Amino acid sequence: xxxxxxxxxxxxxxxxxxxAFTVLPVYxxxxxxxxxxxxxxxxxxxxxxLTWDHFRFVLDAGGFGRFLLNSALVGLGTILLAxxxxxLAAVAVARHTFRLRTTVLVMVLVVQMVPLEALVIPLFVxxxxxxxxxxxxxxxxxxxxxxxxxxxxxxxGFVAAVPREVExxxxxxxxxxxxxxxxxxxxxxxPGLVATSVFSFIVAxxxxxxxxxxxxxxxTFTAAVGLHRxxxxxxxxxxxxxxxxxxITLPVLVFFVLAQRRLATGLTTGAVKG
Numbered sequence: 001x002x003x004x005x006x007x008x009x010x011x012x013x014x015x016x017x018x019x020a021f022t023v024l025p026v027y028x029x030x031x032x033x034x035x036x037x038x039x040x041x042x043x044x045x046x047x048x049x050l051t052w053d054h055f056r057f058v059l060d061a062g063g064f065g066r067f068l069l070n071s072a073l074v075g076l077g078t079i080l081l082a083x084x085x086x087x088l089a090a091v092a093v094a095r096h097t098f099r100l101r102t103t104v105l106v107m108v109l110v111v112q113m114v115p116l117e118a119l120v121i122p123l124f125v126x127x128x129x130x131x132x133x134x135x136x137x138x139x140x141x142x143x144x145x146x147x148x149x150x151x152x153x154x155x156x157g158f159v160a161a162v163p164r165e166v167e168x169x170x171x172x173x174x175x176x177x178x179x180x181x182x183x184x185x186x187x188x189x190x191p192g193l194v195a196t197s198v199f200s201f202i203v204a205x206x207x208x209x210x211x212x213x214x215x216x217x218x219x220t221f222t223a224a225v226g227l228h229r230x231x232x233x234x235x236x237x238x239x240x241x242x243x244x245x246x247x248i249t250l251p252v253l254v255f256f257v258l259a260q261r262r263l264a265t266g267l268t269t270g271a272v273k274g
Contacts, residue, residue: 026249033246038239054243058230064244066219067226070136071205072251074222077140078147078204079197085144086151086196087159087189091181093152094159105156111149120213127214134217142214143204151196158192159185198256205252223248 032038033054035047058064092098093105123142124133132138162185170180208224215221227244230237 029242029245029249032238033242035239038242039237041238054239055247058240058244058247062226062229062240062244063218064223064226064247067221067223068247068251070220071223071248074136074140074143075201075204077137078143078200081140081144082147082151082200083193083197086148086155087186087193089148089152090155090159090189091185094156095164105153108149108153112153116146116209120209123210124213133214134220135214136220139211139214139222140204142210143200143207147196147200147203150199154196154199155189155192158189162188201255202252205248 031047032041034050034052035041036051036053037048038054041047093101127133127138127142130138132141166184166188167180170184175183206224208228211222211225212228215225223244227241227248230240230244
């Protein structure tokens with residue numbers, strides 16, 4: 001066999017193996033959610049049948065629709081606040097020179113290095129003192145705090161990549177700073193906002209530890225915490241678990257598909273200049 005052909009076959013085999021490794025868990029989740037005998041499926045590759053009963057159960061009896069709505073509200077709030085605050089902070093550190101500027105950038109990175117588990121108890125005490133436990137607003141504030149460092153650092157690269165001459169030309173045309181920000185700078189850094197929004201949404205949508213610790217009232221549960229209800233001490237109801245997992249995955253998948261073009265542009269453009 002020729003070396004070139006062997007290399008192509010090896011690449012194809014590795015790609016197929018990687019694809020199978022990636023797709024198989026998703027396939028297993030969806031088919032188990034539709035399998036009427038999910039609890040006794042075992043290692044069977046194909047489901048024993050198809051049913052929507054597990055989805056009906058988690059949405060009706062399980063109250064999963066409310067949990068999904070709570071997660072959507074928290075995710076939307078995190079995206080909007082993180083995008084606005086991170087963009088303003090990125091403009092400040094990229095365009096202006098001030099005392100402790102380098103210290104601020106270093107602290108942004110340091111915050112990213114702290115393990116989330118180490119902050120659960122201090123944040124719980126602080127949220128309790130602020131009377132923000134069992135509150136979606138309080139949970140949004142926590143997620144915002146963890147999304148902002150990455151968002152600021154990433155958007156800083158986008159703002160720095162915009163030539164200063166573009167802003168100066170807008171000023172010469174009579175634009176005020178708010179008008180320049182809205183009409184010139186914001187469209188140019190829009191791909192970066194999309195990229196940071198995807199990150200912020202995933203953090204708010206999938207996070208479990210803080211939501212499980214801070215939310216005790218069932219009416220405020222997010223989808224990740226609501227899914228935990230189907231895990232029992234003496235056994236797990238795998239049909240509803242997989243149905244709930246599928247419902248949690250779909251919004252992230254849809255959001256990513258809608259944003260993928262700008263996300264790809266954002267991830268490459270933001271690395272041009274730091």
